[in-house]
Amino acid sequence: MMKERTLHHDLDAREMTRLRAFQCIREAGQISRTDIAKALNSSPATVTSACGALLEAGLIRDVEAERTDATQRGRPRVMLEVNGEALAVAGIKVARHAIHVTVVDFKGVEIGSHLSPLAASCMPAEALVMAVRQALDDACEKLGLSLDAVAGVALGLPGFINGETGFMHWSSSVRERNVDFMPLFARHLPCPAFLENDANLVAKAEQFFGAGRGLRNFLVVTIEHGVGMGIVQDGQLYRGERGCGAEFGHMKVQFEGAVCQCGQRGCLEAYVGDYALIRDASVGRQGDAYKSLTDILDAARAGDRLSGEVLERASKVLGVALASLVNLFDPEHIVIARLRPRFDEAHTQAMLDALKRNTVQVDAPLPGITVRNLDQKMWARGAAAHGIERVSILKIRARGDQDAA
Template sequence: MTTEFAPPGPLDARDATRLRVLQCIRSAGAISRTDIAQALDSSPATVTSACVALLEAGLIREEQRPPSENVQRGRPRVMLQINGDALAVAGMKVARDAILVMIADFKGDEIGTYVSPLAQSRMSPDQLVQEVRRALDAACAALDMSPDQIAGLSLGMPGFVNGESSFMHWSSSVTERNVNFAPLFRRDLPCPTFLDNDANLVAKAEHLFGAGKGLRNFLVVTIEHGVGMGIVLNGELYRGERGCGAEFGHMKVQFGGALCQCGQRGCLEAYVGDYAMVRDAFTGRQVDAAKTIQDILDAARGGDTLAQEVLDRASQILGVALANLVNLFDPEHIVLARSRPPFDHPYSETLLNALRQNTVQVDAPLPEITVRNLNEMMWAKGATAHGIEMVTLLKLRGEGAEDAA
């Protein structure tokens, strides 16, 4: 089986405008064309043109409402809303022990979730695509759906990924480097499929549904097995020229330092990633060694000196690194997120203190910091949000229409 479609590619000005209008409608719930133009500081003609395209694609719908109480006469107001029934999209996150699946309607409302276990944390590209297909089929069966009902699938994984082309330079989930997944997706999957860095997709979820909703400039930093970051600048996800930007976890913090899983030394995540902290807490121990972050937290609470030192050092290093982000980007907001175990209060406070002490002092408040303990499905929800955006572009361009119907 081979499905004929291609990634949408870079946005042009018309695409960007249509997506901005759609996001404005999504954020408002229901809004008039006039209010969209005011919110986006755009001309009524530009907004009307974008709305016509969205209506013709079936992605939004009109609703007439009577004039407000203060207006006794006049035509009913025409409000625009997202058409949640337009299509369904699947989002997936490749974790170390499972593929997390969420299927949502076009509003982003959850239809259902599914967890597809993985027998191994690293696999070949072909194996990974087969596991994705198995996860999709199982999720659809569990939700009494057909895979043919899925208009698009977005897949998030850790590593250096070009989200515009589905080209993966390196990932801790894949045994090979420099893999073009696009032809593998076309060969084995039943719908348009898009690949991106998992932290980028959490940023997308925060932008559409979470702490970044309505913001133009914010950062999301994820702390898991490794360290990831998503950057939203001027309302758009920033990926870099090669799709490898925002690799916060591989910022160097120590010349010739600890070995990182990427193969280089001195990376931030080689000190604050889960695997690094477990490694450091395990050093020199033969009995009752820490095997997980939760074990380290429990040992620290119990007075274990080495566990406390590992947590304190990681918290301070991460706090200084976050201060560098504030000094570099001056964002409106930073979301600091992890799934499990939850952030431990004493060490998150150590982190925030290091951030405050190392940020350049000006007569203005620091950006707001949200310390979030992610529901694991937030990763898949981010992938779903990305899939919604990509399928939107295909629909508006008249591409993959059969697949996205």
């Protein structure tokens, strides 16, 4: 039975104010107490108290603001910033063939990264967590870090995952269904660990480091072996009631259509995921089937008709599905992040044309669209950003417990 209580639910009103202040400082980089009070619509006294607790916990520090005018007199304005030296956090992405580890300081500045090969693309949950532990050990050894210096681990997996509770309903990387990862983390990892859907972590990365900076409402669509989506609404990740929301890849685009890796038929990713393109372009090739998307792109450029048709169809299907997102969410921006070889411009344009044709027409511009190729490090950076947020909640809660003692 999955746990219903979450880290956020465990915080009282005073602790929530501390968390909101910390997040405000983190987003701003450097900010004064007065500006925090304005941003949070809170009293200066409340903000001063919250920031005092954060300073005592070592999560933030005072810094003098740089003077922009050499004629200014008096003491420089005191600003607050996250104390990057306070803690280190590891962000980990489980891909099909490797585990990617990125270690950052508490500001999110990368300390270093490590790539660890996986023995299999799908394995038992406990074996996977043990492989994650080995990858973390290897990363720390490579970077000259003690494991004690890592205050938290955030792990990204594909699939139906409740990021608030650490419960996995299904993942293409795990053999079992319905696994509570928290006991496995407690058994095998040396510090608090947090599980999250990998597309949500890309949304986190875009929010803090990429096209989502400064935006309150945007979408991130990831396309690799499967298709994922992260939704940021009013500056927060949207997960759904069971943590299984935003499963864009499993939106049905064809009644009783192609078989998806989730076991159902007609899912979007059964037409645009890497495995779907390889399957469809290999029809009739018998033992000479394509092994990768690069093979299909090369064949299409060499004039292979079927490969070209498969790529064009996938681009149009994706464009129509993206139009549905615009019609549903009306976001400020959509990031389409592809972990795959760069498509020819004609295929990208076919996707964008289908998106425009199928979006409800109003007298307003479409949301901004960013199409980028995505490396695994972006996932790991998003995981690290998520880890900083979760570790900060734990530290704030621990500080609250000290105050109450």
